[in-house]
Amino acid sequence: MMTPQIPVDEARRLAALHATKLFGTGAEEAFDRITRMTAKLLKVPTALISLVGSDTQWFKSRCGFTIQSTSRDVSFCGHAILTDQPMVINDAMRDPRFVGNPIVVGEPHVRFYAGVQLYSVERAKLGTLCIIDSEPRALSAAELTELHELARMVEELIYHRQLAIASQRLHDQLQQDASGTRLADAAGQVEFLLTHDTLTGLANRQALLGTIHDSVAGWRRRATPAVVACLNIDRFKRINEALGHAAGDEVLVAVTRCLQAGLDADDVLARTGSDEFVLLLTHPDGEAAQLARLRLLMENVNGSVPWSGQDIAITCSLGFACFPQDGEDADTLLSNANTAMRHAKETGGARLQHFAPGQRRAPGRRMALEHQLHRALERGELFLQYQPKIELLTGSLVGFEALLRWRHPEHGVVSPDEFIPIAEETGLIVPIGDWIMRTAVAQMAAWQGAGLPEIPVAVNLSARQFLQGDVVALVEALLLEANMAPHLLELELTESLSMADPERSLAIMHRLRTLGVTLSIDDFGTGFSSFSHLKRLPIDKLKIDKSFVHDMVHSSDARAIVQAIVAMAHRMHLRVVAEGVESQAQALALRNTGCDQAQGYYYARPLDAADAGSFLGPGPAIGRH
Numbered sequence: 001m002m003t004p005q006i007p008v009d010e011a012r013r014l015a016a017l018h019a020t021k022l023f024g025t026g027a028e029e030a031f032d033r034i035t036r037m038t039a040k041l042l043k044v045p046t047a048l049i050s051l052v053g054s055d056t057q058w059f060k061s062r063c064g065f066t067i068q069s070t071s072r073d074v075s076f077c078g079h080a081i082l083t084d085q086p087m088v089i090n091d092a093m094r095d096p097r098f099v100g101n102p103i104v105v106g107e108p109h110v111r112f113y114a115g116v117q118l119y120s121v122e123r124a125k126l127g128t129l130c131i132i133d134s135e136p137r138a139l140s141a142a143e144l145t146e147l148h149e150l151a152r153m154v155e156e157l158i159y160h161r162q163l164a165i166a167s168q169r170l171h172d173q174l175q176q177d178a179s180g181t182r183l184a185d186a187a188g189q190v191e192f193l194l195t196h197d198t199l200t201g202l203a204n205r206q207a208l209l210g211t212i213h214d215s216v217a218g219w220r221r222r223a224t225p226a227v228v229a230c231l232n233i234d235r236f237k238r239i240n241e242a243l244g245h246a247a248g249d250e251v252l253v254a255v256t257r258c259l260q261a262g263l264d265a266d267d268v269l270a271r272t273g274s275d276e277f278v279l280l281l282t283h284p285d286g287e288a289a290q291l292a293r294l295r296l297l298m299e300n301v302n303g304s305v306p307w308s309g310q311d312i313a314i315t316c317s318l319g320f321a322c323f324p325q326d327g328e329d330a331d332t333l334l335s336n337a338n339t340a341m342r343h344a345k346e347t348g349g350a351r352l353q354h355f356a357p358g359q360r361r362a363p364g365r366r367m368a369l370e371h372q373l374h375r376a377l378e379r380g381e382l383f384l385q386y387q388p389k390i391e392l393l394t395g396s397l398v399g400f401e402a403l404l405r406w407r408h409p410e411h412g413v414v415s416p417d418e419f420i421p422i423a424e425e426t427g428l429i430v431p432i433g434d435w436i437m438r439t440a441v442a443q444m445a446a447w448q449g450a451g452l453p454e455i456p457v458a459v460n461l462s463a464r465q466f467l468q469g470d471v472v473a474l475v476e477a478l479l480l481e482a483n484m485a486p487h488l489l490e491l492e493l494t495e496s497l498s499m500a501d502p503e504r505s506l507a508i509m510h511r512l513r514t515l516g517v518t519l520s521i522d523d524f525g526t527g528f529s530s531f532s533h534l535k536r537l538p539i540d541k542l543k544i545d546k547s548f549v550h551d552m553v554h555s556s557d558a559r560a561i562v563q564a565i566v567a568m569a570h571r572m573h574l575r576v577v578a579e580g581v582e583s584q585a586q587a588l589a590l591r592n593t594g595c596d597q598a599q600g601y602y603y604a605r606p607l608d609a610a611d612a613g614s615f616l617g618p619g620p621a622i623g624r625h
Contacts, residue, residue: 002096004072004073004079012124013125017120017126020161025060030157031157032063034049034157035048035049035129042147046064047131048131050127052075054072057072057078067108076092081128086115088113090138109134111133112133114139114144118154144246202270202277203268205272208334212333219324225322226280229318229337231277231316234317236275239312252271254314255314256277258297258301259279259300262296266282267279291352302350317341317345318351319343321333321340321355322355340353341353347417369408372408374426376406383405383407384403386443387605387606388603388612392590397455399597401492402439430462436460441479447616452613453616455616457490458491458520472508472511475489485516487516488518493520509537510538519540520539534574540575544566544577546578547580549586550586553586562578562593563594575597578595578597581599581600581601
């Protein structure tokens with residue numbers, strides 16, 4: 001048996017634990033309701049809320065357990081708080097940390113244990129929400145996600161209890177006309193709880209605005225350059241939808257740590273939205289130094305977060321505004337930084353963007369576009385363009401990707417990054433998606449009817465169209481009507497789509513594969529990079545996200561990632577396509593990795609149907625358009 005070590009931040013941890021005023025207190029129905037729910041959902045005999053004190057483990061809530069406390073020396077939770085990852089012990093008799101442990105070899109005969117850490121608002125570990133059994137067992141990834149989400153419920157309960165206690169204390173001090181020191185302490189505790197995020201412990205938007213407002217006068221007086229930067233996690237919604245909110249929480253905490261590691265003492269970091277962070281940076285060396293720091297912070301965040309046996313790849317978009325040229329008050333600076341960040345996301349994401357006035361759109365534009373998009377299809381304003389795909393080894397044309405465009409009567413061609421999210425949110429993506437597929441298949445038939453060679457065309461499928469519509473019946477009908485070889489139609493799916501409803505997605509994909517169409521996974525590497533998951537899918541191709549292509553010329557890490565993806569894909573007999581190729585150097589680097597196909601502006605911009613048809617005629621191999 002091994003006695004749990006003492007964490008390096010033990011004094012801070014114990015102070016946070018005792019500030020909750022929960023340690024050593026009796027049962028409360030609000031906490032007991034969660035442990036009963038935990039035991040029922042996860043089908044275990046025992047669920048506990050364990051708080052780890054200096055020498056005692058105290059069970060604030062117990063379901064299926066009679067013991068109120070144990071020595072910390074024999075506790076499983078004492079080991080769990082030494083790590084940031086959930087601790088799962090399938091069989092304690094086979095784990096050297098617990099062999100001979102009195103609560104393993106004697107009552108209550110613990111064999112199985114799984115615990116998720118409980119954090120205070122300051123991100124100190126208080127203990128765990130844990131489940132135990134007297135029989136060995138395993139915990140599935142879905143069950144671990146459930147345990148995570150239940151632990152977050154406990155944390156929310158602790159937070160609201162602390163806020164209520166602090167508010168009552170402040171009220172009592174005011175009623176008693178307490179001394180200034182005692183009153184200030186009570187008010188300070190309430191203020192801290194109201195101005196900090198419960199998950200990350202960071203300042204919230206309210207606190208950030210106050211800090212900027214208080215700092216502006218000093219910046220102006222000392223002529224200090226300052227930067228307000230807004231950072232947003234790309235594709236965060238996909239993570240929550242595909243892997244659950246527990247995985248999303250893990251990503252948020254990981255991003256917090258990465259950002260905190262790169263900050264100076266005078267810098268401020270806040271969480272202002274579900275997937276949004278704001279940084280307030282001051283630096284005597286001026287704007288150039290700040291820009292370098294922002295690039296470094298982005299590089300620190302861009303990476304992967306381990307979760308339940310797989311890696312969640314994350315990138316971020318960052319926009320910033322400088323004092324005083326981009327704004328002289330808190331609201332303006334924060335608004336302009338947010339505008340720059342949105343611009344970075346709309347132009348592809350994973351970018352650093354300085355604010356410029358031209359990035360602002362007319363008020364109400366989004367609402368107007370949403371209303372007008374309902375009529376765009378029937379008015380014939382939507383059209384397709386076709387981007388060539390090139391075989392890297394020979395330079396020959398091997399296919400097209402059909403890309404949706406909107407020619408607005410007032411605004412001209414509207415960026416798909418602007419209107420496609422609107423279509424997805426409103427559900428219009430389903431009829432629009434059906435129109436895209438009908439139009440692409442009709443165009444392929446028209447090319448063949450004109451005597452041009454057969455060529456595959458790829459069409460993107462949205463999650464709504466894939467799971468809500470009858471995509472199999474539509475594809476079958478279109479192929480029969482056009483009398484077209486099924487393999488010429490390629491359907492591109494996102495990683496997260498295949499994981500949103502795994503069993504149903506798999507069934508639909510198998511039915512499509514039975515029809516003979518080609519299936520590919522789009523933007524691979526930006527979501528949940530698990531080849532073990534891909535092995536289950538009846539797919540033919542992987543498309544590497546453009547963020548890797550962009551970085552691989554100057555980053556050995558990016559090159560290594562692409563090389564590994566290509567190698568693993570080829571072992572699974574999948575062809576690999578790279579998107580976003582913009583230079584000869586990128587094309588050569590991709591060819592050296594063994595990547596099969598590529599597309600991007602280096603070869604050709606998206607083409608109208610007539611121009612795309614010219615690519616199908618006889619001619620030399622394509623090096624660049």
